[in-house]
Amino acid sequence: MLTVENLTVQFPGRFGTFTAIEDVSLTIERGEIHGLVGESGAGKSTIGAAIIGLLQPPGFVSNGSIHLGDTDLLILGDDEAHQTRGKRISMIFQDPQTSLNPLMTIEDQLIETIQTHEDISTEDARSRAISLLEETGIENASQRIKAYPHQFSGGMRQRVVIALALCTNPELIIADEPTTALDVAVQSQVLDLIRGLANTRGIGFLLITHDIGVIAQTCQNVTVLRGGQVMEHGPTQQVLNAPEHPYTQSLMAAVPRLDVKLDRFLVPDTEEGVETAPIGRSAEDAERWLRSGDEMLGQGLSMEGVTVKFTGARDSLFRKPEVFVALDDVSMTIRPGTVMGLVGESGSGKSTMAKVLTGLVQPTAGTLKLNDSTLPLARQRGRKDPSRRVIQMVFQDPYSSLNSRHRIGDILAEPLWLYGLENDRAKRRDLAAAMLDLVGLSADAINRYPHQFSGGQRQRIAVARSLLARPRVLICDEPTSALDVSIQAQVLNLLKDLQARFSLTILFISHNLAVVRQMSDDITVLKSGKVVEAGPSEAFFNDPQADYSQELLSLTPNYVGQKGVASQTLVTEV
Amino acid sequence: MAYFILKRLFQSIFVMLAVAFLAFSLFRFVGDPVSQMTGVETSVQDQEQLREELGLNDPFVVQFYRFTTDILKGDFGYSYRTRQPVNEMIASRIPATIELGITALMISLIVGIPAGVYTALRTRGFATQTILLTTLVGVSIPTFVIGIVLIFLFGVTLGWMPTFGRGGTVDLGGWTTSFLTLEGWSYLILPAITLGVYQLTLTMRLVRAEMMEVMRSDYIRFATARGIPQRKLHYRHALGNTMIPVITIIGLQFGGVIAFSIVTESVFQWPGMGLLFLESVRFVDIPVMGVYLVVIAFFFVLVNLVVDILYLMIDPRLRVKEAI
Incomplete structure (x- = not known):
């Protein structure tokens, strides 16, 4: 459904051009949750921004193609691209505390989004919004829809964010660290919800995260990034349990293990140099x-x-x-x-x-x-x-x-x-x-x-x-x-x-x-x-x-x- | 919410008491009013009698009590200069200053907010740079120079506007207004522009800075990612959030406009409170100066209360606390 081929994103600057993403390819099928994992600075979020067309200037796609179904997303004009947003691709942000407009009720934000993409009466939009909130696990939705964002807890807010991303029936949702700001209990509920939506509605997810545990729990396929380049990609089990690339191997080794206590952490080789305190x-x-x-x-x-x-x-x-x-x-x-x-x-x-x-x-x-x-x-x-x-x-x-x-x-x-x-x-x-x-x-x-x-x-x-x-x-x-x-x-x-x-x-x-x-x-x-x-x-x-x-x-x-x-x-x- | 407003009112009482104390201290310590009111030929006995009549020999606390209770009763005392009751003098001047202040505020808001929004959304355009540069020039020139330039241009050279005073007013039962006649407006507009220029620049730059900040926020990025049309994004989502901090500053500035319209009023000989204050200073008319202070402080308190209520109206986070 989503095909990204040889994507290269560059940021021209005063001291030369910085290549944030180099030659990245990935595909996401209907109902697939595709994990994008890497350490900070690996370019994970830039890929998400390039797909939805919201690269921060002066960044631009210098090479490659992004197709959603038959649509070439890169040749769309500004207006067409803006209509695609929400309608076909949606996004979930990391911090549910800041991603909702604090001055508008949940109802207003949902109805506005639905009516933007569909010619539908306010009443119909409202009833759809309520059923969406119920689907994402908000109880008593018909009343709570009147509330403002600050009246919800963090996990509930992230559900509202997901409902907002869903309300236009998109084909693809880019989830950028959707559970990083949440506690484990809430995180597992939100991940359950994402898995459920992929299964029942056939929505494709691009799940951007640095948490290997989250990837293991949710994704069918995973792409490992480092410095804007793909290190390894394939089915999650294979990449996590039998990594082929040395970087992936060392990355997996550095993840603290829950099942057994080791004397020392295995340290992947990075630029950071010194590993132990030297006795000089x-x-x-x-x-x-x-x-x-x-x-x-x-x-x-x-x-x-x-x-x-x-x-x-x-x-x-x-x-x-x-x-x-x-x-x-x-x-x-x-x-x-x-x-x-x-x-x-x-x-x-x-x-x-x-x-x-x-x-x-x-x-x-x-x-x-x-x-x-x-x-x-x-x-x-x-x-x-x-x-x-x-x-x-x-x-x-x-x-x-x-x-x-x-x-x-x-x-x-x-x-x-x-x-x-x-x-x-x-x-x-x-x-x-x-x-x-x-x-x-x-x-x-x-x-x-x-x-x-x-x-x-x-x-x-x-x-x-x-x-x-x-x-x-x-x-x-x-x-x-x-x-x-x-x-x-x-x-x-x-x-x-x-x-x-x-x-x-x-x-x-x-x-x-x-x-x-x-x-x-x-x-x-x-x-x-x-x-x-x-x-x-x-x-x-x-x-x-x-x-x-x-x-x-x-x-x-x-x-x-x-x-x-x-x-x-x-x-x-x- | 009612509790919030009550709390603010309660705090205001202390502010007013503190200002009344300062104003009263003026009476008491700035100099001997009797020597100002009497000539050299007045006998010492007469002076002493006047002092007794004015209650200047009473202890400080008694005098302060009398001063505050008189003010609460609406009795502001008599001017040393004109022998008129001070409240009549103030009452006749207040409409002029308030109308001038409000017109200046309106000019600054009507021009400043749209200009701020425009320059925030088009950060690099030619028009933006021009607006930013001209307002920078506008804010760098002292108020009285702007006033004089306006008088010279529209009053003297072109002869379109009167250059001083206040005319064409209509009396509405004690409140004289310039708003109802064209002539009134012609007297009002130049001083209002002069007074509003600084406010305008401040409002514009503040709106611009806040708006640019808001446009970078997560909820705007999320709304963009949902495909919300640009116009709604800017005016429905961003502007409201922009206004929250802007309102505080505008409110504080409005108090300042009323209080410090002195310069503008003296350039245009506008018969407002500022001019009255200047005249009073010249004649060491202490009762008028003291009351002027109290009245201005009252304005500040009032404006701040309005700002607090506006906050409550705009920001649901202050209005509704409980989770549903």
Whole structure:
């Protein structure tokens, strides 16, 4: 139905022409879900934009052809192309929070779209809209259709988006990371919906994603992209389980496995270079420095009966503002020198827990302990309190957690003077350089700015910064969820190495169960601010006890062992 | 929603009290009004008697209480300069300033919003560049120069418009309006343009920046991908979202137009509050200056309240919170 042949997309720029897509061919049949997978910058979204004709200027198709049925999409005039949009090709975007017009009701947006492409009365359009919403799984659709987008939850909004994409009966839907912003439970519902629509209505889907698990669950065929070129394509099972191309092999190897814990992540060979922390001369300095200090290595951290309440906005003079309980009587113990994995859906209170431990949020009840001594709560914990230094944090987004106007050297020296660890400027610089060496970056990074580094390198810098405070406890809040799988594997390996070498105590927060399995010794599962299950990690993954844990595990996409194919052919060290 | 408006009204009371306090402090600390009102030959006893009659010997708190309660009763005191009640003086000047302000605002909106939309949609066109450049020139020239140029061009050289004052007004029971006669308009239009030029530029640039931002948003891209026609895309989907931040600035600016029409009013000798204020400053007519401050603050509070209500009307996220 859709045939893309030898597609090449170029972006002319001041410094020459950049070829985003080179010689890409793919076909999608009726009712087929075709996966398009690759790391960031591979050109996945550009292919989608080229098909629907919405390439960002100055990008243009310089070669190749795109046919939908008998129509050549590239020779259509502007008006004809615009009529094709919605009518024959539709699109689903990544973030359901931003892809609906906040000022119009769902009804208005649906009816407008239907009437744009069909000469149909408003009444008929409305009844079709309602039945579509019901088809996409929105209950009580005839009433909810009057609502505005902000009145729906994230998963519901994505259903509305899908209904909008469907309402004109298109032949092809391009889904650009449709479930990336959603929790696993909602993700699996949305993927079910997409599969169902492909089967019953015969709509072809181009599913763009970086998540191999999603591909394994949904797609019949898959195309692997890298740097705008097709690395490998074919039936999903074959590509995922018996990849032929070395890149695909290494990519598959880097995907964290849910079914078994490996000592280290297999790291595909990428431009990012250094894989392990080298033990060079200056790395030794950093190591010696980290081991010095009064505190012993390996400190335990625990919280007992912690409750956090937030007050909502007051919306009436006569009603009390609603109180939102973010954490409800939560207890957790991290053994000295181990990694505690913390998992849960968004809104379950994971980050609030991190903030309680770092003293950023004041709990209404509960106690904290660092080793055996009581750790003061946020308001009682002074700025000079030694625990502020002992407990350090690594944030999720390395693009916003480093000050872009400071040089790396200054960023790294900050904890040294802030905590009064090293008063000599030259020595601070030496230590910063040594620490860069320890996290696998070259020491000349010290004079550069954050924007000169890639995401993975930045996260290494963030780790180096937290280590320079000479911490005994690290709190990592989704440290790799902004990174590609291969980079993720490298950063996680680094964290594992550092943890083992310095017996760091780590609280590892993630929504990705596979990553957590690889990283943690113990695990705590949170749901709506309550601990659902806690215990040793391996026991949990092999035999989860609570219903919620079982559900969470069963919903997590897992490509190895899918459809009875045994976990084999995993390449050894690349 | 009612709670929201009530809360705003409640806050406004404090704003008004603070301004009343400032205005009153003017009375009290800016200088001795008695020495302004009397000549050198007035005896010390007479001066003291006048001071007693005006209540200037009472404690500060008592005077402030009297000042605020008088204002609440609508009694603004007497001008030191003309011996008229201040409320009559203000009342006779308010229509002129408000009509001038509203006309300037309308000019800036009627020209500014479409121009902003146009320049946002055609970012590179020749017309866009011309509009951007001319408005840049317009905003760089001080208001009084624009006024003088307009007077010279349309008043003196071409002789189409009167150059000063306010004429052709119709009295509608205490409110004199220029809107009803052609002659009234001929007096109004030049000062209104002068006052509106800066607003116009600001509105246009703001609308342009916001609109370009909105056009890049996901919901516009999604609507484009659904094949929604261009016209609906621009005016139904994009414009509403554009206006949300624009309204705040326009509201604040309108308060400013009313308050700072002083320069324009003095260039055109427009008999509004600004001119009254200038005259009062010249004669240290403290009661008038104080009341002027309070009235202007009241305008600001009022405009902000209107802006808040407009927000509620445009943005359903503020209006309906509950999920259905």
